[in-house]
Amino acid sequence: MGDKFEPKLVGFFCNWCTSSAADLAGTSRMQYPPNIRPIRVMCSGSVDTAYIWRAFLEGADGVIIGGCHPGDCHYVSGNYKARRRIKIFETIMKTLGLDEKRLWLRWISASEGKKFAETMKEFTEHIRKLGPSKIGKNWSV
Amino acid sequence: MGERFQLKIAGDDLNKGIKDFLIQIMDKNKINNVVVPLLIPSKNNVFPTFVRSKELLEDAKPVAPVLPISTATMVSKITKLSPSPEKILVFLKPCELRAVLELTKFKQITLDNLILISYDCMGAYKTEFYEEALSGGKDIDSEYVSKNLLKGEQDENIRDACKLCENFFPTAFADIGIGFIGTDGGVIIESNTEKGEETLSKLGLEKKEVKDRDGKLEKISRKRKEEWEKVRKDIKGETEGIDNLVKYFSKCIDCHNCMSQCPICFCRECFWESPTFEFTPLNFLGWAKKRGAVKLPTDTIFFHLGRLTHMATSCIACGLCSDACPNDIKVYELFHLVADDTQAVFDYKPGRDLEEEVPLVTFKEDELKELG
Ligand code: SF4
Numbered sequence: 398m399g400d401k402f403e404p405k406l407v408g409f410f411c412n413w414c415t416s417s418a419a420d421l422a423g424t425s426r427m428q429y430p431p432n433i434r435p436i437r438v439m440c441s442g443s444v445d446t447a448y449i450w451r452a453f454l455e456g457a458d459g460v461i462i463g464g465c466h467p468g469d470c471h472y473v474s475g476n477y478k479a480r481r482r483i484k485i486f487e488t489i490m491k492t493l494g495l496d497e498k499r500l501w502l503r504w505i506s507a508s509e510g511k512k513f514a515e516t517m518k519e520f521t522e523h524i525r526k527l528g529p530s531k532i533g534k535n536w537s538v
Numbered sequence: 539m540g541e542r543f544q545l546k547i548a549g550d551d552l553n554k555g556i557k558d559f560l561i562q563i564m565d566k567n568k569i570n571n572v573v574v575p576l577l578i579p580s581k582n583n584v585f586p587t588f589v590r591s592k593e594l595l596e597d598a599k600p601v602a603p604v605l606p607i608s609t610a611t612m613v614s615k616i617t618k619l620s621p622s623p624e625k626i627l628v629f630l631k632p633c634e635l636r637a638v639l640e641l642t643k644f645k646q647i648t649l650d651n652l653i654l655i656s657y658d659c660m661g662a663y664k665t666e667f668y669e670e671a672l673s674g675g676k677d678i679d680s681e682y683v684s685k686n687l688l689k690g691e692q693d694e695n696i697r698d699a700c701k702l703c704e705n706f707f708p709t710a711f712a713d714i715g716i717g718f719i720g721t722d723g724g725v726i727i728e729s730n731t732e733k734g735e736e737t738l739s740k741l742g743l744e745k746k747e748v749k750d751r752d753g754k755l756e757k758i759s760r761k762r763k764e765e766w767e768k769v770r771k772d773i774k775g776e777t778e779g780i781d782n783l784v785k786y787f788s789k790c791i792d793c794h795n796c797m798s799q800c801p802i803c804f805c806r807e808c809f810w811e812s813p814t815f816e817f818t819p820l821n822f823l824g825w826a827k828k829r830g831a832v833k834l835p836t837d838t839i840f841f842h843l844g845r846l847t848h849m850a851t852s853c854i855a856c857g858l859c860s861d862a863c864p865n866d867i868k869v870y871e872l873f874h875l876v877a878d879d880t881q882a883v884f885d886y887k888p889g890r891d892l893e894e895e896v897p898l899v900t901f902k903e904d905e906l907k908e909l910g
């Protein structure tokens with residue numbers, strides 16, 4: 398492992414868009430960092446905020462949610478509701494000094510394999526710069 | 539609407555005066571039911587009670603300075619499944635009224651046939667304190683009425699949440715409001731809704747103009763807001779960062795009392811009490827491996843963070859969570875802090891307006907673009 402910090406990242410990716418974009422990036426042999434652990438969800442709107450806390454408390458250095466572009470959600474408005482939830486989550490992180498910059502929300506459609514790969518690179522570098530998260534270090538949570 | 543009337547009360551006995559007023563409303567409007575704080579038979583505590591018998595109503599203590607539970611939660615138990623077929627007068631504190639509005643938005647209360655009455659509240663004592671006073675034969679109710687309600691003094695022994703309460707008067711959603719502050723002497727009655735106006739119209743009350751009620755309420759409100767800003771800063775300092783947060787909740791035993799008493803936490807199948815939290819040895823082995831150790835019970839901070847994200851946008855700052863905590867954790871202060879910030883994002887105030895949608899059930903297409 399050495400001294401170099403390798404961010405541990407969790408991605409909640411919508412089945413209909415970002416997950417397919419991840420597959421596309423893979424089959425097109427686009428390179429992106431292996432740091433991200435993808436979790437396929439049926440819609441960005443189906444990610445309960447509890448699972449985001451869980452990811453952070455279990456040691457994720459960053460969490461990214463990927464959904465369909467506004468207007469394109471298969472369940473009509475799941476992504477808009479997700480956006481509000483993420484906003485509330487981010488606000489709480491900020492109020493409690495929990496480093497809200499470690500949470501990202503991005504819209505990546507099924508055809509955007511390249512955008513997927515680039516976003517993952519960007520996110521990994523962003524978290525690498527922030528360094529390890531303290532949230533998952535405390536064993537008495 | 540918005541009209542004000544005078545309520546004549548003999549002497550200082552507000553509890554009796556208001557009880558008589560309730561009986562008058564019931565008689566003139568043919569209402570047989572009322573939910574009102576009532577002295578329980580053992581005479582050492584007061585609880586919201588569903589009363590039909592006029593005889594038992596004699597023990598009503600509408601403005602008793604105690605908040606053992608939220609009347610809103612009780613109203614939900616009565617009207618959640620269907621509207622009441624008969625009219626019910628509901629007498630409650632302003633914080634309970636705000637909770638009633640939130641629960642109505644969440645479809646946990648059906649307002650049809652309920653007539654909501656609230657008043658200028660100068661705070662409640664902790665249940666323990668109040669019960670001890672009654673058990674010791676102290677006339678704490680009369681003292682509270684004359685010193686605190688009628689003279690507007692703030693008692694140092696009232697609950698912390700009450701000392702910081704900025705919305706201690708009936709809002710526009712009380713069908714009927716009872717005022718003691720800024721009344722130019724005496725007690726006033728306000729009708730705030732059509733329902734309230736219609737109910738009061740049968741009583742033949744005398745109209746009364748008051749000069750500066752709103753200004754006086756606003757002044758107290760502003761002072762408390764300043765006070766809260768100070769507390770807010772302290773709490774923010776105490777909870778900043780995960781290690782401080784863990785310290786803040788270091789006495790938490792994961793009993794979930796704070797949640798069970800919260801009027802806003804209504805979910806029947808609470809995520810935190812679901813089979814998701816029935817673990818196997820493998821879960822513990824996994825955590826122990828990863829973190830080196832697992833504090834037992836685990837997931838206490840997780841529980842509070844999760845509850846915050848689920849309900850802080852509707853927290854009405856009643857303080858019942860702190861009252862319920864067996865280990866005196868300042869739960870309310872932290873929830874109020876987070877509630878302030880999350881509610882501000884959507885310019886939302888719980889209990890302000892029935893038409894205002896709860897932030898988490900709605901959205902705008904054209905908002906929060908900075909997020910994605
Ligand atoms: S979180 Fe506490 S203060 Fe807020 S509504 Fe619930 S019980 Fe009241």
Ligand code: SF4
Pocket residue numbers: 789790791792793794795796797859862863864865867869
């Ligand atoms: S009531 Fe107190 S001890 Fe119980 S779960 Fe809530 S904060 Fe923890």
Ligand code: FES
Pocket residue numbers: 411412413414439440441442463464465469470471472473475476
């Ligand atoms: S289906 Fe993709 S975000 Fe809702």
